[in-house]
């Protein structure tokens with residue numbers, strides 16, 4: 001097994017991810033709130049998490065991947081009531097849209113994908129434990145709040161310091177924050193259980209404190225404990241979740257169990273749009289469909305979103321998409337070239353026999369998940385490599401290494417494009433075009449290329465032959 005390192009937000013340094021013997025490496029990612037399209041900022045985060053998971057797998061870790069679905073909160077309730085449909089009917093629709101987008105982006109499916117509404121019992125049990133240990137208290141309306149002053153380590157992840165704020169401390173007497181999302185300046189006791197309100201409609205559950213619903217933060221603590229035990233190995237999310245969400249998850253979980261909640265924390269920097277965070281509340285969002293409808297394929301979008309290190313903010317631009325498209329085109333061309341040189345029917349099946357050409361690119365992924373360095377290294381090797389002059393037994397090695405890297409980057413579906421079976425009519429046009437080209441009838445050759453493209457295929461000419469692959 002090889003060891004990976006990443007920047008751990010908790011310890012503020014780069015650390016090797018060590019496994020705990022006898023159990024799989026448990027990874028918990030905070031999932032989407034299913035009330036609308038996930039936007040490309042969300043997908044930047046999910047794509048980088050996906051690459052991290054894949055790199056762990058390629059390195060030989062046995063991974064258990066849990067990602068939740070937040071299917072009850074202020075927004076899901078408000079929007080479902082506005083449409084006059086049940087909460088489940090509403091969130092199911094957006095869950096399906098999310099899953100569909102994930103599939104188009106070739107993201108790994110979690111081993112467990114728990115819904116908050118299906119774990120009310122676990123959340124109530126955790127809240128009861130916090131009350132019994134003196135970390136939570138009830139307010140007059142029957143809501144339950146976490147007393148942040150009761151947890152000495154509050155702030156250890158995000159660096160907020162409650163004692164510099166005017167937070168008052170007597171148990172039960174603190175200022176409170178009813179909303180789930182709030183800024184650092186307003187750190188306050190936060191809601192674990194929200195008493196039923198008229199605006200909640202039918203969306204409430206019975207509890208020892210009366211009808212109500214869980215606050216947002218408690219679901220991740222309760223569900224990660226259920227599926228990964230008291231200690232998660234690696235917890236992931238966008239940087240905006242660091243505070244308050246992850247800080248609150250730590251406070252709840254560690255106060256309840258007395259054990260460390262997550263050993264490593266992986267946070268991804270934001271995707272920006274015109275210099276501002278892409279977010280639904282700012283209204284500067286693009287969904288996957290928005291960009292696909294401008295003519296960029298999901299794979300191109302994915303490539304553009306990984307072209308910058310996870311710790312750096314990335315500004316979303318059309319230029320970025322264009323260079324991603326040409327990079328993808330180049331990779332597909334190389335794959336189809338190697339496919340015809342090796343004569344392999346299916347390129348992904350070529351056995352891997354160690355790193356000879358692309359070891360540096362792999363090392364870049366293992367060392368703090370450096371996707372831009374990995375991509376840069378792949379292209380610099382390809383620039384120097386003259387495939388035709390390589391001894392023929394090396395072609396398969398080269399192909400196997402590229403395929404392994406493409407898997408790690410979640411771009412392995414490119415091999416399907418190259419392996420796709422060419423329909424007879426397209427093949428016939430391609431042959432006619434090649435003959436036209438050889439006889440210097442370029443007008444006919446161009447017309448045929450256009451027809452081939454219209455049918456969803458691409459031609460790439462080499463010196464003595466051509467390759468054909470599915471458009472991406």
Ligand code: AMP
Nearest residue numbers: 032033041042045237238241270271278
């Ligand atoms: P949400 O559905 O808002 O809970 O977000 C799902 C995931 O996307 C979380 O990990 C967020 O931190 C992350 N996220 C939200 N906005 C952005 C953004 N502009 N760039 C990168 N990640 C984001």
Ligand code: ZN
Nearest residue numbers: 030031220245
């Ligand atoms: Zn969470």
